[in-house]
Amino acid sequence: MDITYHPIGVIHTPYLEKAPYQPVESDEGEFYLEILPEYVSGLKDLDSFQYIYVLYHIDRLTREVSMKVEPIWAGEIEVGLFASRSPLRPNPIGLSVVKLLRVDGNRVKTTGLDVFDGTPLLDIKPYIKDLDSKADANYGWVEKTGDLRHLALHILGIPHAY
Amino acid sequence: MDITYHPIGVIHTPYLEKAPYQPVESDEGEFYLEILPEYVSGLKDLDSFQYIYVLYHIDRLTREVSMKVEPIWAGEIEVGLFASRSPLRPNPIGLSVVKLLRVDGNRVKTTGLDVFDGTPLLDIKPYIKDLDSKADANYGWVEKTGDLRHLALHILGIPHAY
Numbered sequence: 001m002d003i004t005y006h007p008i009g010v011i012h013t014p015y016l017e018k019a020p021y022q023p024v025e026s027d028e029g030e031f032y033l034e035i036l037p038e039y040v041s042g043l044k045d046l047d048s049f050q051y052i053y054v055l056y057h058i059d060r061l062t063r064e065v066s067m068k069v070e071p072i073w074a075g076e077i078e079v080g081l082f083a084s085r086s087p088l089r090p091n092p093i094g095l096s097v098v099k100l101l102r103v104d105g106n107r108v109k110t111t112g113l114d115v116f117d118g119t120p121l122l123d124i125k126p127y128i129k130d131l132d133s134k135a136d137a138n139y140g141w142v143e144k145t146g147d148l149r150h151l152a153l154h155i156l157g158i159p160h161a162y
Numbered sequence: 163m164d165i166t167y168h169p170i171g172v173i174h175t176p177y178l179e180k181a182p183y184q185p186v187e188s189d190e191g192e193f194y195l196e197i198l199p200e201y202v203s204g205l206k207d208l209d210s211f212q213y214i215y216v217l218y219h220i221d222r223l224t225r226e227v228s229m230k231v232e233p234i235w236a237g238e239i240e241v242g243l244f245a246s247r248s249p250l251r252p253n254p255i256g257l258s259v260v261k262l263l264r265v266d267g268n269r270v271k272t273t274g275l276d277v278f279d280g281t282p283l284l285d286i287k288p289y290i291k292d293l294d295s296k297a298d299a300n301y302g303w304v305e306k307t308g309d310l311r312h313l314a315l316h317i318l319g320i321p322h323a324y
Contacts, residue, residue, distance in 0.1 A: 002166050002168065003166065003169070003219045004165065005166075005255070006253065042230075042243035043242050043244055044242030045242050045245035045303045046242055046245040046302075048245065048300075048305075048306070050296070050298060051296050055255055057165045068203065068204070068206065079206060082201075082285075083206060083208040083288055085287060085290070089285060090170050090201060090285075091170065091285050093167070093217055093255065093284060095215060120165065122165070122253045122255060123255050125244070126247065127296065127299055128301060128304065129301050130301075131247075132259055132299065133296050133299045134213050134259060135297070137211075137213050137290070137294065139290060139291050139292075140207070140211035140288050141207045142290065143210075
C-alpha cells in the first residue's frame with residue numbers, strides 16, 4: 001500500500017549541512033515555514049497559538065534504517081527505533097513542537113527547528129494545551145542513562161562536548 | 163514532488179463507522195497498534211514511556227479539503243485549516259498523544275485513539291517530557307469561543323449534546 005503526500009511548503013533554517021538533534025530556541029538566523037500560495041488562507045488564526053506542531057519529510061538521509069539505534073549522546077545504550085527520535089525511520093516523518101513567533105503573509109516564523117534548510121513541509125497543527133501538554137509525561141529510558149542534564153542541554157541548545 | 167510512505171502496521175479501535183473527534187481515555191473496547199513483523203524489534207524500550215505519539219494516515223475521508231473550517235463544536239466560528247485539528251488536510255497525517263498501557267509482542271496497547279478501526283499506522287515516537295510537554299501552551303482561538311468546557315468534555319470523552 002502506497003501513501004502519497006505532497007509538500008505544502010518548505011522549511012527555512014540556517015542549517016545548510018548540519019542540523020542539531022532537537023529543536024533549539026535559537027536566535028542564530030531565521031527559522032520560518034514558507035507556505036505555497038494555494039494553502040496560505042489556511043493559516044488564518046494560527047497566530048492565536050503559542051506553540052505549533054511542524055510535520056515534515058526528512059529528505060536528506062541516505063543511511064539504512066535499523067530497528068535498533070544508539071543515540072549518540074546516550075553512551076552505549078541500544079534502544080528500539082520507535083523508542084527514539086532518530087530521523088532514520090521507515091517513514092521519515094519529522095515532528096517538532098516549536099513556538100510560533102509571527103505569521104507574515106505566506107511565512108510562519110518560529111523558534112529553532114532541527115532540520116536542514118529546504119526540508120519539505122507536510123503539515124502544521126495547533127498545539128493545544130490540554131490535548132498535547134501532558135504534565136505527567138516522563139523521560140522513559142533516557143532517565144536510566146542518568147544523562148538528563150545532557151538531554152536538557154540539547155533541548156536548550158546550549159553547546160556542549162559529547 | 164511525490165513523497166511515498168508505507169504503513170508499519172494498523173490501528174485497532176472499537177470505531178467501525180464513527181470516531182470521536184479527539185482521543186478519549188476510554189475503557190470501552192480495546193485500542194492497540196498492531197505492528198508488522200519486520201518492525202517489531204523497533205518497539206524495544208518503548209514501554210519505558212508514559213505517553214507516545216501515534217502518527218497515522220487518515221484514509222476514510224472523501225470530502226473535499228477546504229482552507230477554512232468550522233469546527234462542529236465551536237459554533238459559527240470559521241478558522242484556518244492549519245489552526246485546526248480537522249482530519250481533512252492536504253496531507254491527511256493524523257497525530258495523537260496517547261498513554262501507552264502495555265507492549266505485548268507486536269501489539270502496543272494504548273488509551274483511546276480517535277480513529278477508525280483499520281487505520282494505517284505510519285510511525286510511533288516517544289513523547290519526552292521537556293521536549294513535548296509545554297506548560298505555557300495555550301488554547302489559541304478556542305479560548306475566544308468561551309467553550310473551553312466543551313473542549314474539555316471532548317478531551318475527557320464525556321458524552322454531551324452539541
